[in-house]
Amino acid sequence: MFQLFVFMSLSFWLLTGVFADSGEVKSVMEGDSVTLESGVAELQEEDVVTWLFGPKKTQIAEVDTDAAISSTSDGDAVGFRNRLKLDNQTGSLTIMNTRIADSGVYQISISGKKKPTTLNFSVTVYAHLPVPVLIRDCSSSSSSSVQSNCSMLCSVVNVSAVSLSWYKGNSVLSSISVSDLSISLTLPLEVEYQDNNTYSCVINNTISNQTTHLDIKTLCQPCPATSTPDPQTPLHSSLHPSPRPPSTTPSNRTSGTSSPTTSSPNSQLILISAAAAAGSLISITIVGIIWICKNSKKTDQKGKCYRMLTDL
Known part of the structure; x- marks a missing residue:
């Protein structure tokens, strides 16, 4: 006791x-x-x-x-x-x-x-409360099962000790509260395109509140369709360059008169090589004849040698 x-x-x-x-x-x-x-x-x-x-x-x-x-x-x-x-x-x-x-x-x-x-x-x-911002959420509208619905996000930034709520008329549909300093909040809502009810997003603390009303006809527009690119279709012209047209050589034509045809560098090189070879062969032949003439002991053979040199 x-x-x-x-x-x-x-x-x-x-x-x-x-x-x-x-x-x-x-x-x-x-x-x-x-x-x-x-x-x-x-x-x-x-x-x-x-x-x-x-x-x-x-x-x-x-x-x-x-x-x-x-x-x-x-x-x-x-x-x-x-x-x-x-x-x-x-x-x-x-x-x-x-x-x-x-x-x-x-x-x-x-x-x-x-x-x-x-x-x-x-x-x-x-701190003074920010006005809630309503954003159309198209990321969740790709499925065919939700194409008849409108997905919305209610967002506020840099808030503390507040509650964020979605209202349908005067009834709370969903709510989230936070006590941390300088935090961002986002609360989703999904409604039908033909819904005629009144929806609003409200942020409030102990002494004040801010409200944004949802205008379904204005904000709930159908999301743009996302198409898958055809793999056979070029994504960019730079990936598939078009063939370049053949280049044209500037013409030297004047008054209908054509310019003379010039030989190609390869043909000139062949001619020069052939001439050089012929010259070398002649030089070798002359040197050979002179050597034979000098080493010949008979007078008649020397005379033949000199005549051969004269003929060349």
């Missing part, structure tokens, strides 16, 4: 601590203002109000009634320059022109003649 009492006491203490830490929840759209109420109708003499922000509990504002101090200069160092406003009568704090980085826990402490009090505020600053 004693153990049960201890367990319940600890549980109550833990729960009390959790709820005390969570405090009041505030949601605001980026750029708007939010006021954190002190819970006091009017500050008394000797009251000191201190505002803290973030996990490190950095002081950002202070009110001291005795010293007549009301300052927000401490918040300049953590990004609140010229964006904090203190109510000197109540100690409440207003954050102007809010930013995403302003999200977090704020704490107010009030001390004075009365018992000190502490309040926590959990502030969430939401």
Whole structure:
């Protein structure tokens, strides 16, 4: 019995601590203002109000009634320059022109003649929601079984802590939620071309929403047919070049008179080779006759040799 009492006491203490830490929840759209109420109708003499922000509990504002101090200069160092406003009568704090980085826990402490009090505020600053974009999806329309249907995609980019949903009238058809930062979402929908119902894609968070309505007649046009190229048909003229026409030699014709025919280089080469061979043969013959004449001992043979040379 004693153990049960201890367990319940600890549980109550833990729960009390959790709820005390969570405090009041505030949601605001980026750029708007939010006021954190002190819970006091009017500050008394000797009251000191201190505002803290973030996990490190950095002081950002202070009110001291005795010293007549009301300052927000401490918040300049953590990004609140010229964006904090203190109510000197109540100690409440207003954050102007809010930013995403302003999200977090704020704490107010009030001390004075009365018992000190502490309040926590959990502030969430939401970015402005983008308008959902509807895109015709033709990638899933190639099958003959779905040619009578229209496939659509609803997309948003760079969103966090939102839900994206397709509605048919006021009924939710499908939905997807995300809490990650800067993520893109896409949600498909398939309807018939002749469908007369009202469809819309909605993105929403805690404090706002954006809606885009589907106009079936405008967006759900039949996808263009994709044809398979004939393997016998050239894909490009460069792959199958056409035959080049025969080249023509420039004509030297003038006034109907043809130019003389010139022999080819091969014929000239043959003639030159033949002439050279004949010349070589004659030279050899002459040298042979001269040698015979010089070596001949008889006078009549020498005379014949010289006559042969004369004939050549």
